[in-house]
Amino acid sequence: ETGVTQSPTHLIKTRGQQVTLRCSSQSGHNTVSWYQQALGQGPQFIFQYYREEENGRGNFPPRFSGLQFPNYSSELNVNALELDDSALYLCASSLGQEDTGELFFGEGSRLTVL
Amino acid sequence: AQKITQTQPGMFVQEKEAVTLDCTYDTSDPSYGLFWYKQPSSGEMIFLIYQGSYDQQNATEGRYSLNFQKARKSANLVISASQLGDSAMYFCAMREDQFSGGYNKLIFGAGTRLAVHP
Numbered sequence: 001e002t003g004v005t006q007s008p009t010h011l012i013k014t015r016g017q018q019v020t021l022r023c024s025s026q027s028g029h030n031t032v033s034w035y036q037q038a039l040g041q042g043p044q045f046i047f048q049y050y051r052e053e054e055n056g057r058g059n060f061p062p063r064f065s066g067l068q069f070p071n072y073s074s075e076l077n078v079n080a081l082e083l084d085d086s087a088l089y090l091c092a093s094s095l096g097q098e099d100t101g102e103l104f105f106g107e108g109s110r111l112t113v114l
Numbered sequence: 115a116q117k118i119t120q121t122q123p124g125m126f127v128q129e130k131e132a133v134t135l136d137c138t139y140d141t142s143d144p145s146y147g148l149f150w151y152k153q154p155s156s157g158e159m160i161f162l163i164y165q166g167s168y169d170q171q172n173a174t175e176g177r178y179s180l181n182f183q184k185a186r187k188s189a190n191l192v193i194s195a196s197q198l199g200d201s202a203m204y205f206c207a208m209r210e211d212q213f214s215g216g217y218n219k220l221i222f223g224a225g226t227r228l229a230v231h232p
Contacts, residue, residue, distance in 0.1 A: 031217075031218060033217075033218055033219070035220075040224075041224055041225075042118070042205050042207075042222030042223050042224050042225055043159070043205075043220075043222050044222070045219045045220065045221070048217045048218060048219065050217070055217050056217035056218075056219055058219065088157055090157070090159060092159070092218075094218050102149075102161055102164060103159075103161070103218060103220065104161070105151075105158055105159035105160075105161075106158065107156055107157045107158040108157040108158070110157070
C-alpha cells in the first residue's frame with residue numbers, strides 16, 4: 001500500500017452535473033498530481049499541485065479544477081460533466097522534485113457519467 | 115506522434131518463466147526518466163522500476179529489470195521467474211525533465227495486459 005487514499009471509490013453522475021473527488025497524499029509528500037484514465041488507455045496528466053499552488057497542467061479544459069490544502073490533501077472538481085468524462089481518476093503524490101520523481105498512486109475514483 | 119509506444123496489447127507467459135514487455139519512446143529532451151508501473155484490477159498503479167536517461171547501468175529491482183537501449187529509444191521490462199500474481203496491466207511511462215517545466219508529469223503508454231498461466 002502506498003498510503004495515498006482516494007474517495008469516493010465509485011460514483012455515478014448525470015451529464016451536466018458537477019463532481020468533487022478527494023485525495024489524501026502519502027505522509028510527508030507535498031506534491032499531488034491527478035490523472036484521468038479512460039477505459040483501455042493509459043493515464044493522462046490533468047494537473048499538479050505543489051504547496052497549494054497549481055504548477056503544471058495537461059490538455060484539459062478549465063472545467064477541470066483543483067485545490068490543495070495546507071495538509072497537502074487535494075480535490076479534483078469537474079463541472080458540467082460530459083459522457084467522455086467517464087474514467088478512473090487517479091491521484092498521485094510525491095515529495096517535491098526527488099531524483100526519481102517516483103509517484104505513489106491511490107486506487108482511484110471510478111466516475112460514470114450517464 | 116506517440117511519445118510512448120507499447121506494441122503488445124496482450125502477452126501470456128508460463129509460471130516461472132521470464133517475459134519481456136516492450137516499450138519505445140520518443141523525445142528530444144536530453145534529460146528524461148523512464149518508469150514501469152503495474153496496475154492490477156484494483157486500479158492502483160504500483161511503481162516497479164525507474165531508469166534515468168543518464169544512467170549507465172540498466173536498472174534492476176528484484177525480479178524486474180529494465181533493458182535500456184538509448185540509441186534505439188527502447189526501455190523494455192523483463193520479469194524473471196513469473197508468478198501468478200504478476201497477472202496485471204503494465205504501463206511504461208516517461209517524464210521529460212526540461213519539457214515538463216520541472217513538474218512530475220508522466221506520459222503513459224497504452225499498456226500491455228500480462229497473463230501468467232500455471
